[in-house]
Amino acid sequence: MPITLTYRDEFAVLTIDRQEALNALSFSLISDIARCFDEVEKSSARCLLVTGAGSKAFCAGADIAELTGRDLEAQKRGAELGQQVFARLDQLPMPSVAILNGYAFGGGLELALACTFRIAMPNAKVGLPEIKLGLIPGYGGTQRLPRVVGEARAMELILTGRTVAAEEAMRIGLVNRIVEGDAIEAGVAFAREFSANGMVALRLARGAVQRALQSPLSEGLKVEADLSTLAYQTKDANEGMAAFLEKRKPQFKDC
Numbered sequence: 001m002p003i004t005l006t007y008r009d010e011f012a013v014l015t016i017d018r019q020e021a022l023n024a025l026s027f028s029l030i031s032d033i034a035r036c037f038d039e040v041e042k043s044s045a046r047c048l049l050v051t052g053a054g055s056k057a058f059c060a061g062a063d064i065a066e067l068t069g070r071d072l073e074a075q076k077r078g079a080e081l082g083q084q085v086f087a088r089l090d091q092l093p094m095p096s097v098a099i100l101n102g103y104a105f106g107g108g109l110e111l112a113l114a115c116t117f118r119i120a121m122p123n124a125k126v127g128l129p130e131i132k133l134g135l136i137p138g139y140g141g142t143q144r145l146p147r148v149v150g151e152a153r154a155m156e157l158i159l160t161g162r163t164v165a166a167e168e169a170m171r172i173g174l175v176n177r178i179v180e181g182d183a184i185e186a187g188v189a190f191a192r193e194f195s196a197n198g199m200v201a202l203r204l205a206r207g208a209v210q211r212a213l214q215s216p217l218s219e220g221l222k223v224e225a226d227l228s229t230l231a232y233q234t235k236d237a238n239e240g241m242a243a244f245l246e247k248r249k250p251q252f253k254d255c
Contacts, residue, residue, distance in 0.1 A: 001017065002016065002017055002018045002026075002029050002032065003015070003016060003017065003029060003032040003033060003036060004017055005036045005039060005040070007043070007045065008049075008184065008188060009188070010044070010045060010046040010047070010195060011045055011046065011047050011048070011049055011187075011188055011191055011195070012040045012043060012045035012047070012048045012049065012094075013048075013049045013051070013184060013187075014033070014036050014040070014048060014049070014050045014051075015051055015052065015053050016029070016033075016050075016051070016052045016053065016058075016059050017052075017053035018053075019053050019054045019056070019057075021060070021063065022056060022057040022059075022060035022102075022103060023052040023053065023054075023057045023058065023059045023060060023108070024059065024060050024061060024062065024063045024064075024108075025059060025061065025062050025063060025082075025107045025108065025111075026063045026066055027063075027066060027078060027081065030081055030082055030085050031081075031085075033085055033111075034084075034085045034088065037085070037088045037089070037092065040092060040094075041091075041092055041093065045094055046094055046191070046195040046199065047094050047095050047096065047097060047191040047194075047195050048089075048092060048094060048095075048096040048097070048115075049096075049097050049099060049184065049187040049188070049191065050096060050097070050098045050099065050111065050112070050115060051098070051099040051101055051183055051184065051187065052101060052102065052108075054101075054102070055101060055102060055121075055123070056102045056103065057101075057102040057103040057104075057108070058098070058099070058100045058101055058102055058103065058104040058108055058112065058124070059103075059104060059105075059107065059108025059111060059112075060103045060104075060105050060106070060108055061105040061106025061107045061108050061109075061129075062082075062106055062107040062139075064133070078138075079138035079139065082107060082110070082138065082139035082140070083138075083139055083140050086110060086111055086114035086139055086140055087114065087140070089114040089115055089116070090114070090210065093199065093203055094199065094202070095116035095117065095191075095194065095202060095206065096114075096115040096116045096117070097115060097116065097117045097118070097119060097187050097190055097191055098111065098112035098115040098117070098118045098119070099119055099120075099121070099179075099183045099184070099186065099187040100112060100118060100119065100120040100121065100124040100126060100166075100169075100175065101121045101123070101124065101183040102121070102123055102124060102125070103124075103125055103126075104124060104125070104126040104127075105125075105126065105127050105128070105129055105163075106127075106128060106129060106130055106137065106141075107139050109126050109127065109128055109141065110128075110137060110139040110140050110141045110144070111139070112126070113140065113141065113144040113145060113148060114140060114144065116206065117176050117190070118174065118175040118176055119175060119176055119177045119178070119179050119186060119187065119190050120166040120169055120170065120175040120177070120178050120179070121166070121178070121179060121180065121183060121186070122166055122178060122180060123166070124165070124166040124169065124175070124178075125163050125164070125165055125166075126163070126164050126169055126174065126175075127157065127161060127162060127163040127164055128141045128145065128157060128158050128161060129161040129162075129163070130158075130161065131158065131159060131160070131161040132161040136158070137158065141158065142154075142158060145157065145158065145174075147213050148173060148174060149172050149173050149174055153172055166178050176190075177190065196252075197252065198234070198236035198237075198240070198250075198252035198253075198254055199252075199254040200231070200234050200236055200254060200255065201231055201234070201236060201237070201240075204227045204228075204230060204231050205227075207223075207227060208220075208223060208224050208227050208228075211223045211224075234255060235253055235255050236250075236252045236253060236254065236255065239251060239252060239253070240252070
């Protein structure tokens with residue numbers, strides 16, 4: 001199967017397994033990813049890990065052969081499909097982590113950019129090379145990359161299409177961390193740094209930060225006040241504050 005969804009302890013693991021094509025994204029594969037997101041959303045997973053099979057590629061981008069010879073309407077539908085599916089990552093109740101193990105180009109990097117976090121193996125190489133084909137990113141890259149690395153760097157990377165190695169990716173804030181060893185183990189270790197926190201607070205915090213990038217400061221502060229007030233109404237907040245005062249570890253119930 002080109003897409004597998006497994007569970008590792010409290011984590012869901014989505015693996016793109018199309019190694020003969022460096023895990024490139026076909027339209028059918030994107031639809032399979034959407035179905036996996038549906039399953040994960042209904043699960044009790046505390047984080048979704050996304051990676052590519054093998055050590056060469058996370059995902060080398062779109063299947064170029066599939067993109068040729070299509071009419072205008074088909075091209076538009078393809079871009080909208082990729083955007084809609086990747087946008088689902090924001091709607092999942094749990095955070096997501098892209099584990100970049102090798103090439104993450106074009107649509108592969110756009111998938112990673114849609115995740116909450118990105119960690120990279122030392123051999124990771126990322127970029128949006130569409131400009132070299134006379135194209136531009138179409139699955140969200142022109143919108144998400146500036147939000148992650150800033151307008152100036154995003155403009156450079158998109159207009160040159162150049163490849164960025166792991167060290168530079170971390171330096172410019174494109175990835176959160178460089179990790180070594182087994183990719184899934186590294187992803188699990190990273191996710192455990194936040195997965196023990198209450199899911200309600202995690203979801204509210206994610207929403208507040210996302211709104212910060214979409215709204216003027218004055219509006220964002222109103223959203224923060226509203227979501228902070230909601231957080232105080234949860235049982236997890238009562239437990240967290242009580243545990244602090246009693247000098248013990250909180251036992252969150254996600255409610």
